[in-house]
Amino acid sequence: MFDARFVRPQFPALSERYNGKPAIFFDNPGGTQVHESVIHAMTDYLTRRNANTHGVFATSRLSDETLDYARQAAADLLGAAPEEVIFGANMTTLTFMLSRSLAAEFGPEDEIIVTRLDHDANVWPWVMMAEDTGAQVRWADVDLETCTLDMEHFRSLINERTRLVAVGYASNAVGTINDVQTIIRWAKEVGAYTYIDAVQYAPHSLIDVKALDCDFLACSAYKFFGPHIGLLFGKREHLERLRAYRVRPAGDALPGKWETGTKNHEGMVGAAAAIDYIASLGATYGRASASASRREKLAAAWEVIGAYEYQLMDRLLTGLKTIPRVRIYGVTDRMDWDKRLATVSIRKEGLTPEALALKLAEENIFVWNGNFYAVSISERLGVEESGGLVRIGLVHYNTIEEVDRCLALIDRA
Structure with a gap:
């Protein structure tokens, strides 16, 4: 059995005190806390091997080795080949970058599908690309009762x-896990690209880009206990063919073709450390042996x-259902909880989302309020003009006791 008490001391932020009291971090969908190994790895890199790459001297060669290790770790996380993984500032920046390259292949006769459920980082880059190329944008709608994609409507589009289908693996606003496997299959039937936003899915479950057979998939390390850096998977055939906007010395070889300028070395090192931390849990608590591959340990x-x-989510959702005047947005039927993450958004009658978040913050329970950049679903639910939602996001360093404390405060608010 997994024991959160074992891992909590490994996250320095969890022992910090704010206004003299410890905090409960339920703001995780906006960015998780950082594991101590990540901090140590980044400090070690900056202290002992900080240099630009491909030089003949010691620190440069050490940098090359360290970044090769980081890229292999990222490839193991996604089930990709190392040269198919691109590092960048964040998922949003990487998506805008790729959209610029893809734009050369699009024209007025083409259509792009985006969804009302997605974070705007997987919507607006494609809307702007359509404006530049004359392509048409089609919007896949949602079932407002369950906050799930309307798959019948999606298929009809x-x-x-x-030419392109952009969809999130999981909703950052309401926790819905989308059936991306089916959507990818539909897209492939007509020869369309698929772009998957896995930012919210990555901190909770295994990603396998080969099994999905998606064309592109992006996530961010700061959502899975690492630093602020983004990762983009692209099929080799696309990355080799597409034109990358780069300087001449960058060359045409993957992956450097897509990583303009000097990379965020310490961020890459930190991302690798975060991935290794997750893998260590597979050997400590899971069925993987100490000699298993990193990918096996991650699984x-x-x-x-x-x-x-799931235990944390069960406690949270069950408790919220008993609190008067609270509405839960998203999947609420216990039989379907495998179709959602432990990311739960609510409103309480009589309180704006900001007011409820402030009441929790007064007791050092950190939650987000607003639309979380998922503008379309907030508008579709009719809550955008009145402050959006309150989002409670759980990860493996949270505890049942923290959930119970949060529930009690929501009840009293």
């Missing part, structure tokens, strides 16, 4: 003119983490 880790987070 896909046709021979569809085992996500099984353990998923089971524990």
Whole structure:
């Protein structure tokens, strides 16, 4: 059994005190706390091997080795080849970068599908690309009762003119896990690209880009216990063919073709450390042996983490259902809880989302309020003009006791 008490001391922020009291971090969908190994790895890099790459001297060669290790770790996280993983500032920046390159292949006869459920980082880059190329944007709608994609409507949008389908693996606003496997299959039937936003899915479950057979997939390390840096997977055939906007010395070889200028070395090192931390849980608590591959350990880790987070989510959702005047947005039927993450958004009658978040913040329970950049679903639910939602996001370093304290305060608010 996974024991959060073992890992909590490994996250320095969890022992900090704010206004003289410890904090409960339920702001995780906006960015998780950082594991101590990440801090140590980044400090070690900046102290002992900080240099630009491909030089003949010691620190440069050490940098090359360190960054190769980081890229392999990222590839293991996603189930990709190392040269298919691009590092960048964040998922949003990487998506805008790729959209600029893809734009050369689009024109007025083409259609792009985006959804009302997605974070705007997987919506507006494509809307702006459509404005530049004359392509048409089609919006996949949602079931407002469950905050799930309307799959019948989605399927009706896909046709021979569809060139790109952009969809999130999981909603950062309401926790819905989307059936991306089916959507990718539909897109492939008409020869369309697929772009998957896995930012919210990555901290909770295993990603396998080969099994998905998606064309592109992006996530961010600061959502899975690492530093602020983004990762983009692209199929080799696309990354080699597409034109990258780069300086001449960058060359045409992958992945450097897509990583303009000097990379965020310490961020890459930190991302690798975060991935290794997750993998260590697979050997400590999961079914992976100490000699197993990193990928095998990651798979085992996500099984353990998923089971524990389900317990946390069960406690949270069950408790919220008993509190008068609270509305839960998203999947609420216990039989369907495997279709959602432990990211739960609510409103309480009589309080604006900001007022409720402030009441929790007064007791050092950190939650987000607003639309979380998922503007379309906030508008579709009719809550945008009145302050959006309150979002409670759980990860494996949270505890049942923290959930109970949060529930009690929501009840009294």
